[in-house]
Amino acid sequence: MALDKILIVGFGKMAQAMVEGWLASGISPDRFAIYHPRRSEAPAGIALHNEWPDEHFDAVLLAVKPQMLGELAPQLEPLIGPDTVLVSVLAGIDLAGLRRVFPRAGGIARFMPNLAVALRKSPNALAATGLDDAQREELTRLAEAVGSAEWLDDESQFNLVTALAGSGPGFVFRFIDALAGGAADMGLDRAQADRLATAMVEGASALAGASEHSAAELAARVASKGGMTQKGLDVLDDGAALQELLRECLRAARDRGAEMAEMAGDKG
Ligand SMILES: NC(=O)C1=CN([C@@H]2O[C@H](COP(=O)(O)OP(=O)(O)OC[C@H]3O[C@@H](n4cnc5c(N)ncnc54)[C@H](O)[C@@H]3O)[C@@H](O)[C@H]2O)C=CC1
Numbered sequence: 001m002a003l004d005k006i007l008i009v010g011f012g013k014m015a016q017a018m019v020e021g022w023l024a025s026g027i028s029p030d031r032f033a034i035y036h037p038r039r040s041e042a043p044a045g046i047a048l049h050n051e052w053p054d055e056h057f058d059a060v061l062l063a064v065k066p067q068m069l070g071e072l073a074p075q076l077e078p079l080i081g082p083d084t085v086l087v088s089v090l091a092g093i094d095l096a097g098l099r100r101v102f103p104r105a106g107g108i109a110r111f112m113p114n115l116a117v118a119l120r121k122s123p124n125a126l127a128a129t130g131l132d133d134a135q136r137e138e139l140t141r142l143a144e145a146v147g148s149a150e151w152l153d154d155e156s157q158f159n160l161v162t163a164l165a166g167s168g169p170g171f172v173f174r175f176i177d178a179l180a181g182g183a184a185d186m187g188l189d190r191a192q193a194d195r196l197a198t199a200m201v202e203g204a205s206a207l208a209g210a211s212e213h214s215a216a217e218l219a220a221r222v223a224s225k226g227g228m229t230q231k232g233l234d235v236l237d238d239g240a241a242l243q244e245l246l247r248e249c250l251r252a253a254r255d256r257g258a259e260m261a262e263m264a265g266d267k268g
Pocket residue numbers: 009010011012013014015035036037063064065066068072089090091112113114115166167
């Protein structure tokens with residue numbers, strides 16, 4: 001069964017970015033509809049429902065806050081029967097938890113994007129149960145239309161992958177901000193520091209993506225022996241300070257996924 005008609009429930013930052021990317025990829029807007037109780041506008045060509053629509057959808061893309069799931073699920077459940085696939089971008093809520101809430105769903109998938117979907121540059125993690133081959137392929141195509149598809153065989157890694165690739169832009173934005181802030185503290189004009197830090201990260205990231213060398217090797221290539229870069233790297237590497245900080249950062253973000261699932265009544 002194909003995933004032609006998709007109802008989007010929750011049209012906030014993430015769903016809007018996904019639709020922006022999908023439309024930019026050439027997917028027709030008439031494949032999508034949005035349910036939102038209060039919205040009055042939707043992107044051109046996309047139907048907006050303020051009431052639950054009385055029609056069949058091949059897939060429902062759930063994109064509300066995880067904390068909303070308990071309140072929303074009883075209203076949404078009647079739309080998700082055996083011929084509908086539920087696709088959830090909710091952080092933390094696992095497939096078993098979604099199955100408990102949507103027991104009749106034909107298939108259930110987790111789709112973990114980041115906000116770069118809008119630019120079609122998001123690495124998208126996927127895990128699913130109950131999909132047929134055509135649905136799995138279509139979900140892969142939808143992920144690739146806004147970046148890449150990374151299927152996880154082991155769903156227990158999903159929160160870690162969410163921390164790395166879903167939350168990751170937040171960590172990189174903080175790094176850019178801190179780098180520019182540091183340069184500004186040392187006397188550089190802040191706007192110029194922001195431009196330099198942002199363009200530098202964009203270029204370095206493109207290099208890492210295009211290079212056959214690992215990021216560790218690339219760092220070594222920047223650092224001339226006895227030069228400036230090595231002095232800076234020595235600060236980051238002292239006591240594995242950056243490595244340790246980022247491990248703790250990922251651990252805290254990952255573990256919050258399980259906490260949110262518990263708060264949403266997912267466990268037990
Ligand atoms: N923001 C991000 O970078 C990422 C977010 N996510 C996931 O995406 C989901 C949405 O997050 P955001 O878009 O950031 O939050 P958001 O707060 O921007 O969007 C949530 C939307 O749900 C709508 N909503 C609230 N009650 C509703 C109801 N009863 N019916 C329909 N819509 C309702 C809100 O009006 C809002 O537009 C979350 O589950 C989050 O875990 C996943 C990956 C990255």
